[in-house]
Amino acid sequence: MKVLGIMGSPRVGGNSDVLLGQALEGAKAAGADVKKIILARKEIAGCRDCKKCNKTGICALKDDMAEIQEQILEAGAVIHSVPVYFWTMTSQMKAYLERWCVFFDAEWKWQKAYYPKMKGKRIGLITVCGDPDPHTADPIVHSFRMTAEMTRLNWLGCVMASATDKGEIAGNEAALSEAFDLGKKAAAPVS
Numbered sequence: 001m002k003v004l005g006i007m008g009s010p011r012v013g014g015n016s017d018v019l020l021g022q023a024l025e026g027a028k029a030a031g032a033d034v035k036k037i038i039l040a041r042k043e044i045a046g047c048r049d050c051k052k053c054n055k056t057g058i059c060a061l062k063d064d065m066a067e068i069q070e071q072i073l074e075a076g077a078v079i080h081s082v083p084v085y086f087w088t089m090t091s092q093m094k095a096y097l098e099r100w101c102v103f104f105d106a107e108w109k110w111q112k113a114y115y116p117k118m119k120g121k122r123i124g125l126i127t128v129c130g131d132p133d134p135h136t137a138d139p140i141v142h143s144f145r146m147t148a149e150m151t152r153l154n155w156l157g158c159v160m161a162s163a164t165d166k167g168e169i170a171g172n173e174a175a176l177s178e179a180f181d182l183g184k185k186a187a188a189p190v191s
C-alpha cells in the first residue's frame with residue numbers, strides 16, 4: 001500500500017509539514033510506502049472550467065498536476081495537510097483540489113478510466129490554524145469531507161490543531177500522536 005502526503009503550506013518545515021511528517025511516519029510504521037508532495041514547489045494552476053476533461057479525462061492545462069494525478073491514482077490513501085489562510089485553505093491546496101475535476105465526467109461521476117483506481121481510496125486531512133480554536137478550520141474540513149462524500153471516497157477523518165510559529169506544533173504531543181494515528185489508519189489492512 002502506498003500512502004501519499006500532500007503538503008499545502010508554502011512554509012516548508014512548518015506546522016502542516018511537521019504533522020504530515022508524523023502521519024507518514026505512522027503509515028510507514030504500519031508497513032506502507034510513503035511519498036510527500038510539496039505543492040508550493042509545483043506549478044499548479046486553478047481549473048478553468050473548459051470542460052475538456054469531462055469527455056477525455058485529460059486536463060487541458062499542462063503543468064505539474066498531471067504527475068500528481070498519477071501519484072494519486074497509484075496511492076491507496078492520500079493525506080492532505082494545510083494551514084488556514086483567511087478562514088479557508090491556502091491557494092496552493094485550492095488550486096490542487098480544483099484540478100481533481102479531471103477525475104470526473106460532466107455529471108461529477110468518476111471517469112470510467114479512473115474509477116477502478118479511485119473507488120474506495122482513503123482520504124484524510126490535517127489542518128493547522130493560528131486561532132486557539134482549531135475549528136477555525138471547519139470550512140476546509142467541509143470542503144474535503146463533501147468531496148469524499150460526493151465521490152464515496154473512504155474518509156479517514158481529520159486532525160485539527162492550533163499553532164502559529166514555524167514548527168511550534170512539534171511541542172504539541174497530542175497533535176503529533178493524532179497525526180501518527182491517522183497515518184497508521186491510512187495504511188491499515190482492509191478488514
Ligand SMILES: Cc1cc2nc3c(=O)[nH]c(=O)nc-3n(C[C@H](O)[C@H](O)[C@H](O)COP(=O)(O)O)c2cc1C
Pocket residue numbers: 009010011013014015016017082083084085086087088128129130131136162163164165166167
Ligand atoms: C496569509 C495568512 C493568513 C492566515 N489566516 C489565518 C486565519 O484566517 N485564521 C487563523 O486561525 N490563522 C491564520 N493564519 C495563521 C496560520 O494558519 C498559522 O500560522 C499556521 O500555523 C501556519 O501553518 P504552517 O506552519 O503549516 O504554514 C494565517 C497565516 C497567513 C500567513
